[in-house]
Amino acid sequence: MNDRTYHIPVMLQACIEGLSIKPGGTYVDLTFGGGGHSREILKKLDSGHLFGFDQDEDAMANAPEDERFTFVQANFRDLKKYLRLYGITEVDGILADLGISSHQIDEPSRGFSTRFEGDLDMRMNQADPLTAAKLLNSAEEGELHRIFGQYGEIKNAKSLANAVVRSRELSPILRTEDFVGLLERYAPRGKSHKYFAQAFQALRIVVNDELGALTEMLEQSCSLLKKGGRLVVMSYHSLEDRLVKNFINKGKFHGEVEKDFYGNLIRPLQPISRKAIVAEPTEVAQNKRARSAKLRIAEKR
Known part of the structure; x- marks a missing residue:
């Protein structure tokens, strides 16, 4: 299946630039989907390696045959556990494009869309x-x-x-x-x-316990990222974005950011941009899904 028909990546170049990819680094695409982001990451790797996570078995058909790539069929809430199976304890960058893929929306049998008649399913992992x-x-x-x-x-x-x-x-x-x-x-x-x-x-x-999975993934991302490693997360509704924003800015999901004795902020991540990045009007015109997207980028301190 063509990755463009499966899912059109939103703000693709901004995501890739946000990762600040090192050719020999280790990266994780937590929402592989059609593989659009992963293919762009692979273009910038030589001796590096990319792990692509997706709990939807339909996504496996899009996995590239590349020795630098490993597909992991799992929920990203189990990120740390599965990387440990491959001997990976730290990475240079983590990318997550949250929400559902165009393929999932456009497949009537999955029940995600109000446009089609079908069973009320809505499971991203159909084994759940x-x-x-x-x-x-x-x-x-x-x-x-x-x-x-x-x-x-x-x-x-x-x-x-x-x-x-x-x-x-x-x-x-x-x-x-x-x-x-x-x-x-x-x-x-x-x-x-x-x-x-x-x-x-x-x-x-x-x-899909989406907010629970997101919370667990964000907490694990901090301990996995190397110093200077990047976290790139794109969300599509306020509930997701609020969790991502709070975690990046405060190091936690609720309450105010803590400070040390000298008044310095105690947080493991440093925001790269003060505000969320949004799609250009030209992209929104071509891809309606981009309209609600908010991209946040942070670096491990």
Whole structure:
């Protein structure tokens, strides 16, 4: 499968430049997908090595046949464990392009998109037991209220949760079109597409424990990076970006940054740019996914 049809990388050159690649270095692409970022990294390596992580087995078909590349089918929350299996205890750079790939969105059977009819699946790793349908049909009303409000930032989350519970008592909500049909009755006038996306995002985040995995990955990245090594993370919604921003700027996810006796900030990473990098208007026009992307780059102190 062509990597451009599988997934179009956002801000590709900015990501590669952010890694500040050394030809003999060791790098990790935590979201391999179509392999677009990995192929660009390999162009800059000679004696170096690249590890590409992806929990979705579909991505394995895009792995390049290159002795400098190793594909690891695993969730990036297990980054440290799998690298240790290959004898790697420190790396020069880590790249993560968060969220879902274009391939996952455009495959109706995966259930990620409101545009297609299909099973409400939403698993990035299809060996995992929890699907979006199972979550919708088994979670208590209070839990659904929390999920829609916290992860979808939906204003009428309580009403929607109640509607889901009443609807599933009559008939299970098993397919994307079932859920969209329910959502249509609660979406604000003129903003239905955004509302659908928020509700689907909320389910996807919980099904894949995306924020938990991101938190674990960020914590592991600090101990893996060599001094001067780079962390490059691109996120697509505020919940992800807030975690990345806080960790880079404060060395933790909540609270204020700590200081030493002399007033120096105690944090393992140094931000390379004060603000998040965003895509140019020309790229956004060509790739809608770039519209919400925020790129943050940090260096190990």
